[in-house]
Amino acid sequence: MNSPQKSLAKGSPAPGPVPEGLIRLYSMRFCPFAQRARLVLAAKGIKHEVVNINLLSKPEWFLEKSPLGLVPSLETPDGKILYDSIIVCDYLDEVYPGNKLNPEDPFEKAQQKILLKCLHTVTSILYQILSAKKDNQHTTELKMQFFEEFKKLEEALSKKNTPYFGGESVSMIDYMMWPFFERFVAFDVQEFLENTPCIKAWDNLMLQDHAVMETYTEPDILFEFYELYLDDSVEAADYALDICSR
Structure with a gap:
């Protein structure tokens, strides 16, 4: 498992093209909807990269990657964009081989x-x-x-x-x-x-x-994140990043 990366915020440059053989997930470490996509990526063993977004200070280019300004959003190497957690997860399950998570019946x-x-x-x-x-x-x-x-x-x-x-x-x-x-x-x-x-x-x-x-995120870290979130702190998105990177 790769260490989580610092979130991109207002003023951050847009990432380059998605590397061949990978799919890119625009996420936020503490967002339950984005975690849905990360769960499916992990469960199916899909090679991917994660770009974390600070949702309280969104980069100017982020609406190009997610028209609703929300995570998760997927970007393919050929520049196709998908968003909404259920749509993203269903797409990943349908397109990628391995254990099928949605029932056939x-x-x-x-x-x-x-x-x-x-x-x-x-x-x-x-x-x-x-x-x-x-x-x-x-x-x-x-x-x-x-x-x-x-x-x-x-x-x-x-x-x-x-x-x-x-x-x-x-x-x-x-x-x-x-x-x-x-x-x-x-x-x-x-x-x-x-x-x-x-x-x-x-x-x-x-x-x-x-x-x-x-x-998984430890309960005490989640609790402290939501305390910052309730205060509208732009620092919330990267809370305990040093701990989670160890």
């Missing part, structure tokens, strides 16, 4: 998309909690809303009666979900895992997955 694939809709509701409340913390507001009611939606994921996994959301082994849906679970400690909702035994068991299994281990 259309019904199973549709079921995973339904789970993603449920996850979207859960993550939306997570970011409301984060926003409330930034404004020094109480989060008790939001946490109750979170748990009501979170229980639906527990029910889905219990009903499926498999170790993973995708079945007997890790699949795309598990990688799409994982980055948000990794950040539970930063969002102050870690306690809810104790009341969802199926998800807690899944969480423990995911921590043993090689792609998760390769992209």
Whole structure:
């Protein structure tokens, strides 16, 4: 695993062409959506390079690489651009050989998309909690809303009666979900895992997955990052870079 590189910010020159044989990921070390792409790249063993972007001080050229100004974004050696985490991950799974992460069965694939809709509701409340913390507001009611939606994921996994959301082994849906679970400690909702035994068991299994281990960020570093993020600090993107480079 290569050491993470300092993020490019306003005034930084644009990187050159993508080298042949590689694909370039525009990312940010702490972004859960970008981590989705990094998980898929790691899981499939795809040769790539990562260009980290400071999302609070974006380089002027970045909109050419990501029209929405968000990460992840992919760039191919012939200059093609793709963005949006789900689109990027589906593309990587379809184009590159090796272990297929999306199910072949259309019904199973549709079921995973339904789970993603449920996850979207859960993550939306997570970011409301984060926003409330930034404004020094109480989060008790939001946490109750979170748990009501979170229980639906527990029910889905219990009903499926498999170790993973995708079945007997890790699949795309598990990688799409994982980055948000990794950040539970930063969002102050870690306690809810104790009341969802199926998800807690899944969480423990995911921590043993090689792609998760390769992209994992320690909880204390995530917590400190979000403290800086809530203060709108442009230094947040490169927090603890020296530690993660060791």
